[in-house]
Amino acid sequence: MSISIHDVSVPVFVNALRNMSTWLDKAASEKPEAELLIRRLAPDMKPLPAQYQMASDSAKNAVARLAGIESPSMPDVEATFAELKGRCARTITFVEGIDRAALASGAEREVELKFPNGMGYRFSGQAYLTDFALPNFFFHVTTAYGILRGAGVSLGKPDFLQHLGPPNIHTAQ
Numbered sequence: 001m002s003i004s005i006h007d008v009s010v011p012v013f014v015n016a017l018r019n020m021s022t023w024l025d026k027a028a029s030e031k032p033e034a035e036l037l038i039r040r041l042a043p044d045m046k047p048l049p050a051q052y053q054m055a056s057d058s059a060k061n062a063v064a065r066l067a068g069i070e071s072p073s074m075p076d077v078e079a080t081f082a083e084l085k086g087r088c089a090r091t092i093t094f095v096e097g098i099d100r101a102a103l104a105s106g107a108e109r110e111v112e113l114k115f116p117n118g119m120g121y122r123f124s125g126q127a128y129l130t131d132f133a134l135p136n137f138f139f140h141v142t143t144a145y146g147i148l149r150g151a152g153v154s155l156g157k158p159d160f161l162q163h164l165g166p167p168n169i170h171t172a173q
Contacts (some may be wrong), residue, residue: 005066006103009129013059015140017165020052021088024081024164027153029078033081039147050076051144052084055137056091062133063098066106066125088173 003051027036040047048137053076064071072094078084113129123132149155 004100004104004109005129006098006100008067009063009103009133010098012061012134012147013137016137017055017059017088017092017095019142020055020141020159021085021164023148023155023159025083025150026155026159027151028081030153031151034117035150036148036153037079039079039151040149041143041146045143048144048147049078049084051140051147052087055140055144056087057145058133058137058140059100060091060094062114062129062137063103065097065111065133066109066129067098067102068109069098069102097167 027033036048038047053074056074060074061071072090074087074090078087109125111123111125112120113132120152121132145155145160
């Protein structure tokens with residue numbers, strides 16, 4: 001059995017972005033928003049809004065590159081939880097709208113990443129997704145989670161994996 005590029009990208013990105021959006025609801029009910037928006041894990045790391053923006057960029061850019069289309073521009077201007085939730089929603093809408101066939105053809109498409117310093121990487125689409133896009137995306141998702149958790153927001157593993165819903169196996173005890 002093979003698994004499609006769509007199946008290992010779109011639902012993964014969408015589930016995590018939805019989870020991230022709900023973390024902000026919990027955060028808003030427990031801590032001052034202004035305090036959390038400036039938090040970061042370490043002095044040389046970007047603050048919470050940037051982690052949301054980079055997770056969004058990672059998801060939308062990945063599916064766009066794989067589908068061979070332009071990614072929508074989303075300037076990094078979000079300064080409130082509501083704006084970050086809006087960014088997650090816009091990203092989800094874009095990612096879910098990607099054509100399955102276009103993604104399927106992306107498995108072998110060459111993806112080239114170029115960094116401002118002139119360096120970069122060249123991948124097949126599949127290698128780009130598994131070796132760069134997904135790990136990079138989850139770096140920012142996990143960093144956002146860590147910032148909120150480190151600030152005292154009562155997040156736990158069920159919040160990180162909330163897309164699974166309640167357990168679906170119930171055994172008698």
